[in-house]
Amino acid sequence: MQLEKYSIGHGDRFGNQGVAQLDAILAARAQGIDVVPVWNKSFREHSIVGSSPAMVRQEADAAVAARGYQGSYYVDADHINLSNVEAFLAVSDFFTIDVAEAIGAPVEETAKTEFLRRFSAYEGPLQVPGIERPFAISPELLSRIADKYLAAVQQAAAVYRHICTERGEDRFIAEVSVDETDEPQSPVELFFILGALAEAGVRPQTIAPRFTGRFNKGVNYVGDVATFTREFREDIAVLAYAHREFGLPANLKLSVHSGSDKFAIYEPIHRALKDSGAGLHLKTAGTTWLEEIIGLAEADGEGLSLAKEIYATAYEQADALCAPYAAVIDIDRAKLPAPQAVQAWTAEQYVAALRHDLGCDAYNPNLRQLLHVGYKVAASMGERFTDALVACRQTVSQNVTENLLVRHIQPLLAGL
Numbered sequence: 364m365q366l367e368k369y370s371i372g373h374g375d376r377f378g379n380q381g382v383a384q385l386d387a388i389l390a391a392r393a394q395g396i397d398v399v400p401v402w403n404k405s406f407r408e409h410s411i412v413g414s415s416p417a418m419v420r421q422e423a424d425a426a427v428a429a430r431g432y433q434g435s436y437y438v439d440a441d442h443i444n445l446s447n448v449e450a451f452l453a454v455s456d457f458f459t460i461d462v463a464e465a466i467g468a469p470v471e472e473t474a475k476t477e478f479l480r481r482f483s484a485y486e487g488p489l490q491v492p493g494i495e496r497p498f499a500i501s502p503e504l505l506s507r508i509a510d511k512y513l514a515a516v517q518q519a520a521a522v523y524r525h526i527c528t529e530r531g532e533d534r535f536i537a538e539v540s541v542d543e544t545d546e547p548q549s550p551v552e553l554f555f556i557l558g559a560l561a562e563a564g565v566r567p568q569t570i571a572p573r574f575t576g577r578f579n580k581g582v583n584y585v586g587d588v589a590t591f592t593r594e595f596r597e598d599i600a601v602l603a604y605a606h607r608e609f610g611l612p613a614n615l616k617l618s619v620h621s622g623s624d625k626f627a628i629y630e631p632i633h634r635a636l637k638d639s640g641a642g643l644h645l646k647t648a649g650t651t652w653l654e655e656i657i658g659l660a661e662a663d664g665e666g667l668s669l670a671k672e673i674y675a676t677a678y679e680q681a682d683a684l685c686a687p688y689a690a691v692i693d694i695d696r697a698k699l700p701a702p703q704a705v706q707a708w709t710a711e712q713y714v715a716a717l718r719h720d721l722g723c724d725a726y727n728p729n730l731r732q733l734l735h736v737g738y739k740v741a742a743s744m745g746e747r748f749t750d751a752l753v754a755c756r757q758t759v760s761q762n763v764t765e766n767l768l769v770r771h772i773q774p775l776l777a778g779l
C-alpha cells in the first residue's frame with residue numbers, strides 16, 4: 364500500500380459527516396487538486412465519544428459508496444500504541460504509531476552503542492542536499508539524540524512489527540508521530556530518528572514531528588512563521604535525503620498534526636511543497652465538529668438553541684473540558700462571553716463568533732477553542748445532538764464541505 368502524494372486526514376468526532384467531507388475531496392479533485400481522503404480517529408476520541416474503530420471504517424465505506432468514489436481512501440488508527448491497537452487491526456489500513464511518551468526513556472547500553480556505531484560515519488560536517496549550511500555532527504550530538512529518541516524508535520518498531528504480523532507488511536500505511544511533546548525536533552534530530560527507524564526495520568510513509576510554534580486546537584498558528592518555514596523546508600530536505608541514505612519509502616512525507624486552521628503557515632507550506640515537489644499529509648480533527656455547531660446555529664430555531672446550550676454547558680464545565688488539552692489550547696477566560704449574553708445572540712452573531720474568519724471582527728478564538736474541546740458535551744447529549752444534525756443537515760454539511768475545501772485544501776495544496 365502506497366500513500367499518495369497529497370492526503371488530508373479528517374477526523375469526524377460523531378461520524379456523521381463522511382459524505383460532506385468526501386464532497387470536499389471530490390470538489391478539490393474536480394479542480395485538479397490530486398488529494399486523497401483519510402478518516403482518522405484516535406483511541407482517546409473513541410473513548411470520549413463512545414465510538415469504535417469499526418464505525419469509522421463503516422462511515423468511510425458508506426461515504427465512498429454513496430458518492431461512487433473510485434480513488435484511494437484510508438482509515439487511520441490515530442495515535443495508537445501497543446496497549447490500544449488491537450481494536451483497530453481488522454478495520455484500519457493506516458496506523459499512526461505514537462511514541463512521544465517514550466521520548467527520553469532509558470534504553471539498554473548495547474542499543475545505544477549500536478546506534479553510535481551505525482551512525483558515526485556521519486560525524487563531521489553533514490551536507491544535506493537542499494540545505495545551505497552543513498550540520499555539524501559530533502559524537503556528543505549523536506549520544507544526545509540516542510538518549511532522547513532511541514526508546515521511542517524501539518517502541519515504534521515494536522508496534523510496527525505487531526501490525527505487520529497481524530495484517531502483513533504491505534497491507535497498511537505506517538506513520539510515526541512524535542508531535543505530542545513540548546520540545547520540537549530539529550531537522551538533524553529528525554534525520555537520525557529516521558535512520559534509527561530504518562535500522563529497526565520500520566518503513567514509515569509519513570512522519571509527524573513536533574514543529575516550532577504552537578499548534579493550538581482549531582485556531583491559527585502561533586509562532587514565528589519565518590522560523591517555521593525554514594524548519595519545514597529543512598525537514599523536507601532531510602526526508603528526501605533519509606530516503607536515499609536509509610532506503611526508506613520513496614513517498615516518505617511530512618505529516619502536520621493539529622493541522623487544521625493554521626492559516627498563517629499554509630502559504631509557506633504550499634510554496635515549500637511546490638519548490639521541492641514533496642508531498643504532505645495534513646491531519647485535522649475537531650474542525651469538522653466546529654462546523655457542525657456552526658451549521659446548527661446557522662439553521663436557526665432548534666439548531667441555534669442547541670448550539671447555545673452546548674456553549675453554556677461547555678462554559679460551566681470549562682475546567683474539566685480544558686484540562687486534558689491544556690498543552691494545546693490558549694483560552695483567555697476573561698474574553699469568553701457569558702452564556703446569558705450568548706443566549707440573546709441571533710444565528711448570525713453565533714456564526715460570526717465561531718467561524719474561523721480572520722477578517723471578521725466578531726470572531727472569538729477563545730470561544731472557538733472552548734467549543735473545540737467541548738465535544739464531550741455533545742457526546743453526552745446523545746440522540747438529541749445527532750438528531751439535530753440530521754434535522755439541520757443542509758447547513759451542517761455545507762459548512763463541513765466548504766471549510767475543508769475553501770479554508771484548507773485550496774490554500775494548502777493549490778495556493779488559492
Ligand SMILES: [Zn+2]
Pocket residue numbers: 442540542543571620621
Ligand atoms: Zn498528533
